[in-house]
Every structure is written in C-alpha cells, then in structure tokens.
Amino acid sequence: MFDTFRNAWKIPELRKKLLFTLLVIVIFRIGCVITVPYINPEALQLFAGGTGNMLDYLNMMSGGALSQCAIFALGVTPYINASIIIQLLTVAIPALERLSKEGEEGRRKLTRITRYTGAGIALVMSVGYYLVLRSYTGVLAYTTGWEGIFSAVVIVFSFTGGAQLLTWMGEQIDFKGIGNGISLLIFAGIVSRWGNVITTARTMITNAMNGEIKYFILIPVIVILALAAIVFVVILTNAERRIPVQYAKRVVGRKMYGGQSSHIPLKVNMSGVMPIIFASALLSIPGTIASFIQTDSPIWQGFFSVFNYNSLLYAVLYLLLILAFNYFYVAIQYNPVEIANNLRKNNGAIPGIRPGKPTSDFITKCLSKITFVGAIFLGIIAVMPIILGNVAGMNIQLGGTSLLIVVGVALDTGRSMESYMLMRHHKGFLE
Template identity: 70%
Template sequence: MFETFRNAWKIDDLRKRLLFTLLILVLFRLGSAIPVPNITADALDSMFEVGSMLNYLNMMSGGNLSNCTIFALGVQPYINATIIVQLLTVAIPYLENLAKEGEQGRRKLNRINNYVGAGIALVLSIGYYFVIRRMGALKYTDGFSGIFSAIVIVLCFTAGAQLVTWMGNQIDQKGIGNGISLLIFAGIVSRWSDVLASVQSMLTLAASGQSQYYIYLPVIVILALVAVVFVVILTNAERRIPVQYAKRVVGRKMYGGQNSYIPIKVNMSGVMPIIFASTLCGIPSLIGGFLPLEEGSFWYVFFHTFNYTSWVYIVVYLLLIIAFNYFYVAIQYNPVDIANQLRKNNGTIPGIRPGKPTSDFIVKTLNKITLIGALFLAIVAVLPIVLGNVTGVSIQLGGTSLLIVVGVALDTGRSLEGYMTSRHHKGFLE
C-alpha cells in the first residue's frame, strides 16, 4: 500500500490533483470555523435533538448549522437543486433534451443547478434567520440594527452555500473524486469526536456500576465493523443481465456477435432514500418542538409519537426508506428505453424476445434488486436506532453517515485506481 502511494505521488498530474483536493478540504474546514456575526450559537443547542430534521441537516453540513458558521447550509441547497432538476427532467422536454446532449448538455444542466441552488440557499437562509430569531439567539432584532443584522446574516448563509458549491465543482475539475461528496465526507469525519463522546459515556456508565455496558461496547464495535463490510459489499454488488448482439455485415466488415451485459447495482439510489425518509419523519417532532403544547393533549401525544427512539418512528422510517428507494430507482431507470436501445443495436437477452418481453423481464429483475437494496438501506439506517434503544446511549455514527463515508471512500479509491491504471502502474488497491 505504501509503495502504491509512493508511485502515485511520483506522477506529477496526480500529485497536483491530490494537493489541490487537500487544499480545498482544508479551506472548507477553515471556513467551518468562521461564525456568522450577531448570533449566539449556544442558544440553539435545544434545536438539534437526535433524530430531528435539523439534526440531519446539521450532519450534512458537518456541524456548521448548529455552530452558525458561514458554511452553515453546506451543500444541501445544491443537492436539493440537483434532485429537483432531475425530477423536472422527466416532465420538461427542454431539460430532458439537455440531459441527452452529452457534455455540453451536462454543463448547461449544471449551470441550471447552480442557479436553482442559489435560490434555495436564499430561501433557506431567510427561513433559518427567523428560526434563530424565534429562539432568541440574535444580538440585534429592533430598528436599523436589526434590519442590517438580518441582511448580513442572510447574505452570509447564502454566499457561504454558493462558495461551498464552487469548491465542490473545483474538485470535480481539478482534483480527485466527487467534490460535493468529499465535502460532506470531510464534515462527517470531522465529527468523530461525537463518536468518542458516546464511547466515553458508555465507559462512564460501566464504571458507575452498570456492568452491562462492558458487554455493550465491544458488541457495538463488532457490529460497526460488520456493518462497514456489509456496506462495502452491497455498494459494489450488481446484477448483470447478459446481452448478446447479433452479427451483421456492413460492406466487407462484420460487426456484432459479441456478448455483453447490463449492470444493475443493488444500491442504485445511494443514500438519498434515507435522507428523504429521515427528513419526513423528523418534521412532526420539529413542528412539535416549536408549538406550546399541553402535556397529555392529543397534539402533544401525536407529535411526540414520532420521537427518534419510538417504535412507531422506526416502522414508519423503514417503510418510507423502501418506498423512496423504489421511487428514486423508477425515475432513474427506464426499462422501455433500454429495451428499445437493445432492439436498435440488434441486442437480445438470451431466452427473452425483443420488445415488450425484454422490458417486462428488466422490470421484474429491477423490482427484485430494488427490494434487496431497499432492505439493505433500511437495515443500515434502523440498526443504530435499535442499538441506541437497547443500550440507552445515542449512536452518533448513524446509517446515513456510514453510507456516505464508505461510498465516498470507495468512489475516491476508484478514481485513483483509474489514474494509476491509465499510467501503467499497479492498481491502487493491489
């Protein structure tokens, strides 16, 4: 491994890309330490309870949201914009045509994503300002000072989100790996102190006489390692549908006749279903936290039913993950289009007739694979909550964080592998 890194460092282009990526990540972490003026962040601690929607947004920003730094919104506006534009691509012909235009079309879509992301960042900044104001965390609220303070805070949040997006795009162009994912990765890794705090809390409970925590701690460590291996295997797993192309003669040359396959990944939707599900499940508890509810009333019971540790929350969370996984795969994968492309290129799946039987076979295979992927995501997401209920200690490194960390690490490893292979060096992981 050390020899491989040494070989990678000897490649001038790769060394520059690695240094540039490291520089951007360092600048991102430095910006994460710059607070927005006129805000008392300590007054917001009660907002970021484990399992709430704001807690997940805080996790995606690397803790910047709770600290009210200039990068508080992180890459969330850009991610939301990307999802919205991707959904609109199915409904708006202009966007659909851009998606089919190759590199030039992708550049235009990326520009649209940036504009939409800026609008979302502005709306979120204004909304977050009013939340901060309601929590009494502002130094100035009245008169000209209050208006000027509001403008400064909103502009800082919006500009910070745009700067983070620009940093991610720069890594895409001049660095290694996916820039947006690497910034999320850096934010999550920077919060490993929370994991250490959970371990210290369990050791403290064990030392106070609750000896069962001496058993819980190694069990959780083993399960965490098993979960990492599980995530790595299923992230790389795919179902390969064999395809055979018929031979055809063009002039004096013969084309086709080769065998290929259609890869269908088990986890095609990545971490998005977990993010959607956790956001929806966190909305009731978030609303309940801002309303003056009388204890024992119907609305008090209703809003607190969706507490992070309740079994109702876990069941609804699991069902939403499965539903969103099917939805996300449905908008990404078009079996009819694949069947038509195979027919145009004289390709067939062995034993399946071209046309509708091919699309039906792909749909059936896709449904089975999607179910496996959905159950995989549900297990990874729900397991930390169940362990927290059993042990009584909050498991800070949740399923979303684990999937992002492992996925980004694998993706970056593949990028380095590609650079090494193209220059006739041994593989990065060999």
C-alpha cells in the same frame, strides 16, 4: 485503499490533485468555525443533540457548522436539493428532458439551472434559519430598528453566499482535484463529527470500569455490529446483477461487425443514500414543528411523540418510507422500455428472451427483485442504529446515513485514483 493512496502519492500530477483536494477541505473546515457577524456564539445552544428534527439532520450534513452559525452553516444541502429537484423535473418537463439528451452542451445548461435553483433554495433556507435564530433570546445582536434590518440582511446573505461558495469549491475539486467534490465535502463534514463517537465510547468505558455490568456486554456487541455493518455496506455497495447480452453478427461490405458478448450491470444499491435522505427529511418535519410550538395539549404531545426517533412507530415508518422512496428513485432512473429499444437498435438481445416487450418485461422483473434487496439493505442500515441507540442509550439515529455516505465516498475516491493510475501506467500493446 491505503496502498492505492500511497501509490497515487508517488505520481507528481496526482499528488498535486490530492494536495488541492486537501486544501479545499481545510478551507471548508475553517469556514465551519467562523461565525457570521451580529451573532453571539456564547448563546448558541440550539443543538444539544438527540432532537431528531430537521436542524439536527442539517447540522450533521454541514459538519457541525449549522450549530456554530458559521459561514458554511447550510453546507452543500441547497445544491443537493436542487440537483434532486432538477433530476425529478427532467422526467416531468419535456424541455429539461431534451436538454439532458443534448450531450455536453445540454448538461452544461442543466448544471447552470441547478446552480440558480440551489441559490434560490439557499436563500429560502437562510431566511428560515434566521427566523429560527430570532426565536432564541440573546443569539442576535440586533432584532429591531434599522440595525435589526441591516443585521438580518448581512446574516441571510452570509449564509447564502457561504452555500454558493461551498458549491463552487466542490466544483473546483471536480475540475482540479480527485473524486466528486460535493461528496468529499459531505464526507469531511461527517468525519469531523466523529469526535462525538470517541466521547461516547470513553463514557461507556468509564461506566464499565465503574462496575456497570451491562457495558461489559454492550461494548463488544457494538464493536462487532459496527465492523459487520461496514463489511455489509462495502459488499452490497459494490454488488451488482449482470444481465448477459449477445450482439448479432452483421456484414457491412467485406467486414463483419458484432458477435461479441456483453452485459447490463444493475447495482443492488442503485439509489445510494437518497432514499434515507428523503425519509429522514420527511420524518424530521413534525419534530421541527414541535420545537417551535409550545403546547400543553395532550393530543398534540401524543401526536409529536409518535415521530420521536426513539419510538417503535418511527422506526416502522422510517423503514416503509425508505422502501417507497427506493422504488420511486429507481423508477425514475431506469426505463426498461428504453433499454430494450436500445438493445434492439444495436442488434443485441438477452439470451433466451425475445426482443421488444419480453425483454423490457424481463428487465423490469430483474429491477424489481434487485430494488427490493437494495431497499431491505438500506432499511437495515438505517433502522439498526435507532434500535441500537435505544438499547445503549446513545444518540446514533443518523449513524446509518453517515456510514453509507462515508463508505460510498471512500470507495468512489479509491476507484478514481485507481483508474487514473491505470491510465498513466498501462503497459501498452508492445510490452
């Protein structure tokens, strides 16, 4: 990875792309500390950490900007949600499905629809966040009268405009930078929050030096598990099942076409981090509701305690939801019948499998096995930090999500730089 970056820096054109990407990331981090008008930063005590609710999750995704009520408080979450919604609707709505098959022009229209949907989601989230701020005393400068209305409009549109500006910045990285812009902005936000990890490690070392025996065992165990998790994520992120495909020979005029062998790559972790995001968002809703409802009823307190991320039932529900969302996401992404039909149209066949329905059944069977392995992999990565956090007494319930995003983006960016350098420095046919 470091060798790839060093070699990429030697290429002037690629160096300009890297500098542009770094410039956008710096602007993003500056916007994460600029508080919007009419908000008292000293009164912001919304995210003490460990709440396990939706706000804690969004704060992680925005790189801490949400806890600062910064311009980029919403991050790229509205655009991600819009992309997921449009992707799901493409399967259900025929008009969107036709657009997805119209090539470059259709993709441009879908991107425009996604932007408008993201703007609407950002506006709704901004209003909701303003209502959250309004429920805290001393955070807003004005809450009543014309001053309150004007400040509410300014705050809501500042959050909405910041989300749209951040989406535009991510798209500029796609055009003028290197890697996926939206993913890199999420990567930068998550890495910026890793200072808390250093603080936690320092606290554990201090406790060990003060004579607490358990930390002499806990610190090496955590380090070994962290390194093993990183290696585990890298291996299974790149792992894939290759289904061999043989194309039949055919004669057209005096030329013979086909006859070559290929394969259908099926990645073990096809859905990426999306099932974890869906499951986290769904399970964080009760915790978010509990933060607004102040009740002494033992029934409600018992109900909300079930969804505390420290509980065993939360970990079980988390694992089951990840499994369910992983199967659902793969089902809408891959159509075995369509793959089998495309193979038959191109005179291709899987060795030992008859074309048509037997081929689609075979691909479905392979997808089911791979999806199960990928779901178990995601479940281990997501649930293990919860178990480790309970043992160590630390707040790392979002560690699995962060690790998957960081490793995935780093690998994707490295592949982008390698492919660009390969395109620029291939030896050609005459050497």
